[in-house]
Amino acid sequence: MQQMTPEQAQQVHRPDPAPSRLKYRLERLMLTPLFRFALRVGLPLAVVAGAAGWYFSYEQHRTAVTDTISEIRNQIETRPEFMVNLMAIDGASPDVAEDIREIIPLDFPISSFDLDLDQMRETINGLDAVRQARLMIRQGGVLQIEVTERVPVVLWRMGGQLELLDRKGVRVRPAEARSDRPDLPVIAGRGADQAVPEAVALVQAAAPLKDRLRGLERIGERRWDVVLDRGQRIMLPETGAVRALERAIAMDQAVDMLARDIAAVDLRLSQRPSLRLNGEAIEDYRQIKAVETGEKKR
Numbered sequence: 001m002q003q004m005t006p007e008q009a010q011q012v013h014r015p016d017p018a019p020s021r022l023k024y025r026l027e028r029l030m031l032t033p034l035f036r037f038a039l040r041v042g043l044p045l046a047v048v049a050g051a052a053g054w055y056f057s058y059e060q061h062r063t064a065v066t067d068t069i070s071e072i073r074n075q076i077e078t079r080p081e082f083m084v085n086l087m088a089i090d091g092a093s094p095d096v097a098e099d100i101r102e103i104i105p106l107d108f109p110i111s112s113f114d115l116d117l118d119q120m121r122e123t124i125n126g127l128d129a130v131r132q133a134r135l136m137i138r139q140g141g142v143l144q145i146e147v148t149e150r151v152p153v154v155l156w157r158m159g160g161q162l163e164l165l166d167r168k169g170v171r172v173r174p175a176e177a178r179s180d181r182p183d184l185p186v187i188a189g190r191g192a193d194q195a196v197p198e199a200v201a202l203v204q205a206a207a208p209l210k211d212r213l214r215g216l217e218r219i220g221e222r223r224w225d226v227v228l229d230r231g232q233r234i235m236l237p238e239t240g241a242v243r244a245l246e247r248a249i250a251m252d253q254a255v256d257m258l259a260r261d262i263a264a265v266d267l268r269l270s271q272r273p274s275l276r277l278n279g280e281a282i283e284d285y286r287q288i289k290a291v292e293t294g295e296k297k298r
Contacts, residue, residue, distance in 0.1 A: 083109045085141040092147040095173075096129050100145065103127070112137050128171045153200055155181055157188040157215075169196035189218030198241065202226065205245050208253070223268070233264040244270065 029035050056062050076082070085108050089097045103123055106115075117135045124133040124145065134146040152164035152172045162175040164184070171193075175181060185203045192199065199216050202224060206213050209228065217225045224241055226234040236244050244267040252258045257265070257275075264276040 078111055080141075082112050083141050084112050084115065084137060084143050085109045087143040087145065089145045089147060092145075092149060093129075096127065096147065096149060099127055099129075100124055100147070106143075109141070115143070129173050131166075152181065152184060154196055154203075155184050155186045156193050157186055158190065158192070163193075165193055165196055167196060167200060169193045185213070186215035187218065188215060189221075191221030192216070192218035194221075195224075199224070201242050202236075202245055205242050206249070208249050209258075212258075228258065232258060232262065235264055235266045235268055237268050237270060240270065248273075 056065075084106075087101070087104075087106060087108070089100055092100065103126075104120055115137070117137075121133050121135050124130055124135075124147070129149050130147055131150045132148040136144050136146075138144050150166040150170060150172045153167050154165050155175060155178065156163045156165050162178065162180075164172040164175055164181065166172055178186065185199070187193075187196070187199050195218065202216060203213070206226060209226075212228045212230075212232075214227045214229055217227055219225055219235075223238045224236045226236065226245060228234070234245060234248050248257075248265050248267060261278050262275050263278050266274045266276060
C-alpha cells in the first residue's frame with residue numbers, strides 16, 4: 001500500500017470552501033437593501049425610542065423636561081427685541097381711537113408672542129366706524145394700528161333716531177341731532193339704508209335745488225320722494241328716478257314751476273306727470289275757471 005505524502009494529506013483534510021446554508025442565507029440577507037437600511041437606521045431608532053420611552057415613563061422626568069422647555073421658551077419670548085412697549089393708532093379720529101383702546105386692553109410691556117394680531121384685527125373691524133384695520137409690530141417695540149374709517153355721506157332718520165351711513169349704507173355711528181352734520185343730506189323711511197347709492201345720486205342731481213332741499217324719503221321701500229321746503233314734494237318713480245328728477249328740474253328752470261303754489265309734482269307715471277295744488281291754489285283755480293266759463297261763484 002502506497003503511503004501519502006504530507007502535501008497529499010493536507011489536501012485531503014482541507015475544509016470545504018462552500019458556506020453553510022445559514023451563512024449563505026445571512027449573506028444573501030445582507031445584500032437586501034431593506035435589511036441594510038433596517039440595520040443602519042431602524043435599529044438605532046428603535047433603541048433610542050425604547051430609551052426615551054423608558055425615561056419618560058417616570059413622571060418626575062416628564063415634569064423636569066416640561067419645566068426646562070417652558071423656561072427656555074420664556075427666556076426667548078421675554079427678550080427685549082420681542083417686547084412690545086406701546087401702541088400707536090394712525091388714521092382714526094379721537095373717538096374711534098379711544099374705542100380701539102377700550103376693546104383692546106393691553107398691559108404693556110407685553111411679549112409679541114402673546115399678541116394674536118388676527119384676532120385683534122377682527123375685533124377692530126367689528127367697530128361700525130372702521131372699514132379696514134391693519135396691524136403690525138414695528139421696530140422699537142411699537143404695535144402699529146392703521147385704521148381706514150368709513151366716511152359718512154348721509155344722515156338716516158328712522159324711528160326718531162339719526163344714524164350716519166357710508167356710501168354703501170353701512171352704519172358709521174349714531175348722531176345726536178341734525179346739527180351734528182349739517183353738511184350731509186337727510187334720508188328717511190324704512191329701507192332707505194338699502195338704497196344709499198341711489199340717494200346720493202339724487203342729491204347730486206338736485207344740486208340746483210340745494211337751497212330748498214330738505215331731504216329724501218323712502219316710500220314703501222321701493223321709491224323716493226324729494227322733500228323741499230314749504231312742504232313741496234317731487235314724487236319719483238321706482239325706476240329711472242334720477243332722470244325723472246332732472247326732468248322736473250328742467251321744467252322748473254323753464255317755467256318756474258316749483259315757485260308756484262303747488263303741493264307735489266307727481267312723476268310716478270313717466271307718460272303722465274301731474275301737479276297737486278295746495279288748498280288755496282285749488283280755490284283760486286276754481287274761481288278762475290268760473291270767470292272763464294261765465295259761472296257765478298256760489
